[in-house]
Amino acid sequence: MTLIRKHRWLQVLILIAPAAIWGAFFIVFPVFEAVKMSLSQMQYYHLVSNWTLENFHTIFSNSLYTDAIERSVTRGLIVAVLAVSLSLPLAHFISFRVKRRQFVWFGAVVVALWLGYLLCIVGWRLLLGRDGVINGILTGIGVLKHPTGGLVFNEVAVIIVQTHLAMSFSFIPIFVVMQRVPHRLMHAAADLGASRWRQIIEVEMPLIGVGVTIGAVFAFVLSFGDYLAPTLVGDPGSLGIANLAAGEFEHGLDWPVGAAIGVVMIVVVLLALMLPPLVAVIYKQMSRLRMGRNVQGVAVPATLSGDGAAG
Amino acid sequence: MRARLSSVGVWVGIAAIMIFLFAPAIVVALYSFNKSSLMGWPPDPGTLSWYGKVFANTAMMEGLKNSAFVAVVSVVIAIALGLPAGLGIDRYDFWGKTTFQRILMLPFVLPGVIGGLTLLTVILDFQFELSLKTVIVAHATMLIAVVVIQMAVVMARWDHSLEEAAGDLGANEIRTFIHVTWPNIKAAIFGAALLGVAVSLEETARTTFVVGEKDTLPIVVLSGLRRTLTPEINAIGTLVLVFSLVAIGFWSKFGAADLARS
Numbered sequence: 001m002t003l004i005r006k007h008r009w010l011q012v013l014i015l016i017a018p019a020a021i022w023g024a025f026f027i028v029f030p031v032f033e034a035v036k037m038s039l040s041q042m043q044y045y046h047l048v049s050n051w052t053l054e055n056f057h058t059i060f061s062n063s064l065y066t067d068a069i070e071r072s073v074t075r076g077l078i079v080a081v082l083a084v085s086l087s088l089p090l091a092h093f094i095s096f097r098v099k100r101r102q103f104v105w106f107g108a109v110v111v112a113l114w115l116g117y118l119l120c121i122v123g124w125r126l127l128l129g130r131d132g133v134i135n136g137i138l139t140g141i142g143v144l145k146h147p148t149g150g151l152v153f154n155e156v157a158v159i160i161v162q163t164h165l166a167m168s169f170s171f172i173p174i175f176v177v178m179q180r181v182p183h184r185l186m187h188a189a190a191d192l193g194a195s196r197w198r199q200i201i202e203v204e205m206p207l208i209g210v211g212v213t214i215g216a217v218f219a220f221v222l223s224f225g226d227y228l229a230p231t232l233v234g235d236p237g238s239l240g241i242a243n244l245a246a247g248e249f250e251h252g253l254d255w256p257v258g259a260a261i262g263v264v265m266i267v268v269v270l271l272a273l274m275l276p277p278l279v280a281v282i283y284k285q286m287s288r289l290r291m292g293r294n295v296q297g298v299a300v301p302a303t304l305s306g307d308g309a310a311g
Numbered sequence: 312m313r314a315r316l317s318s319v320g321v322w323v324g325i326a327a328i329m330i331f332l333f334a335p336a337i338v339v340a341l342y343s344f345n346k347s348s349l350m351g352w353p354p355d356p357g358t359l360s361w362y363g364k365v366f367a368n369t370a371m372m373e374g375l376k377n378s379a380f381v382a383v384v385s386v387v388i389a390i391a392l393g394l395p396a397g398l399g400i401d402r403y404d405f406w407g408k409t410t411f412q413r414i415l416m417l418p419f420v421l422p423g424v425i426g427g428l429t430l431l432t433v434i435l436d437f438q439f440e441l442s443l444k445t446v447i448v449a450h451a452t453m454l455i456a457v458v459v460i461q462m463a464v465v466m467a468r469w470d471h472s473l474e475e476a477a478g479d480l481g482a483n484e485i486r487t488f489i490h491v492t493w494p495n496i497k498a499a500i501f502g503a504a505l506l507g508v509a510v511s512l513e514e515t516a517r518t519t520f521v522v523g524e525k526d527t528l529p530i531v532v533l534s535g536l537r538r539t540l541t542p543e544i545n546a547i548g549t550l551v552l553v554f555s556l557v558a559i560g561f562w563s564k565f566g567a568a569d570l571a572r573s
Binding site for chain 1 (some may be wrong): 321324325327328331332333334335336337338339342349350351352353365385390391392393395396398399401402403411414415417418420421422423424425428429430431432433435436448451452455459483509513515516519522529532533536537540544545548551552555556559561
């Protein structure tokens with residue numbers, strides 16, 4: 001006991017060692033193992049570890065894989081744009097237009113987003129299906145003569161479902177940064193004669209840029225890594241790279257190729273995750289430049305223009 | 312006049328977004344009371360029979376039992392490892408601390424497909440058997456991140472001078488933890504546990520990779536979805552949704568109260 005009290009490093013060790021060991025075994029080691037498997041080959045139903053780049057060559061030379069990568073990246077970007085452009089007005093509305101009980105609004109949105117993967121898919125299938133709600137309403141009001149089966153099992157349905165799922169990851173970071181935008185700054189801009197759009201573009205946007213980037217990146221990552229929506233509401237043409245990775249294991253085809261796809265996906269996701277810190281640095285530089293300009297023109301208190309952009 | 316029009320436009324836009332967000336949940340709940348099994352338009356609610364069928368469905372009940380077991384064990388592991396780690400991160404500066412934190416967060420930011428796939432490569436290479444144990448490993452690894460985040464939030468909020476005072480008055484670290492620290496953080500940990508159960512109950516992406524013969528509830532539902540929709544899925548889905556909403560309610564009351572106050 002006295003030994004432990006004397007040495008701080010022993011205290012640290014006791015506290016973090018269990019989690020560190022678990023993380024080493026089940027987070028770090030599996031990534032190494034996946035990399036190792038991606039450099040192996042399958043021969044006569046046995047894994048042979050022969051340190052080859054053959055699997056990566058297969059992925060990047062076969063249009064089956066390159067098309068799937070392209071499709072997943074494109075869809076990820078579309079979902080990111082949609083999720084952010086739905087989250088932004090909603091977060092802005094709750095932050096600046098709702099005067100009382102903002103907490104209830106925020107809670108309601110979180111509740112709606114807490115639907116979970118499968119229920120979200122079930123819900124959208126009920127909405128978009130041939131006998132579904134949307135078809136029912138459209139034929140009811142006379143827009144359609146007959147219900148159409150064209151609403152579900154296609155690319156658009158996948159994008160709708162993924163956007164819904166992604167909003168839980170994009171709305172919260174955007175809402176959090178918007179809560180930090182000082183209202184008096186918006187009022188000041190209004191008092192100085194800025195139109196509502198100019199207030200939003202020139203005052204609000206620079207302050208929330210980093211949060212928006214985080215929301216967009218999370219939405220992209222969700223869509224890029226999703227392999228359930230394409231199989232459950234998409235058509236065969238909407239299968240993405242994650243489906244190919246899962247397929248190699250599910251059907252016991254070629255594990256090393258599956259592992260190699262996993263490694264490629266990890267690289268893409270880590271690259272995407274580097275974007276928010278990068279944007280934060282750029283914003284800092286930009287606000288420094290702008291402050292220099294403002295010193296000559298109209299002075300802006302440093303605490304107002306600098307802090308928000310950095311946070 | 313223009314201002315009035317644009318204000319109407321804003322409300323219509325916000326209403327459209329809210330309908331987009333709520334529509335799936337509403338139809339799932341609505342059709343769980345549907346009289347016909349076809350779930351066509353218009354909905355015809357007015358029966359509880361699907362809820363009765365859920366409880367008579369052995370595959371679903373077996374799945375629910377397995378899911379509950381996985382959720383409870385994973386949450387216990389996540390707290391046993393995440394709570395001391397959170398304390399260590401809060402109290403001490405040590406070499407590699409940022410890396411340690413980032414690695415613990417990794418399962419949370421990487422898509423589930425990668426968490427499941429990488430874990431499966433280990434299992435295949437070492438020829439471990441797939442079972443509920445491998446599912447528990449996958450879930451616990453993810454939930455540690457939830458507990459560590461929660462610890463960071465709660466530790467940043469309360470007054471550490473109380474702990475120092477206990478130390479000055481002669482209490483050792485263990486007594487200080489039991490009598491001073493724990494009473495201050497137990498509500499948040501309870502909240503994190505409920506959130507963890509809710510997350511574990513609906514985890515699908517990782518689970519499909521590492522599940523063995525015994526299926527969890529989402530896996531049962533998933534294989535049902537691959538065939539056709541039945542109102543039973545809506546009924547069990549509505550039950551799970553209600554449970555997670557209650558769990559989140561508790562979490563936000565106990566765990567996130569500090570968050571809201573900040």
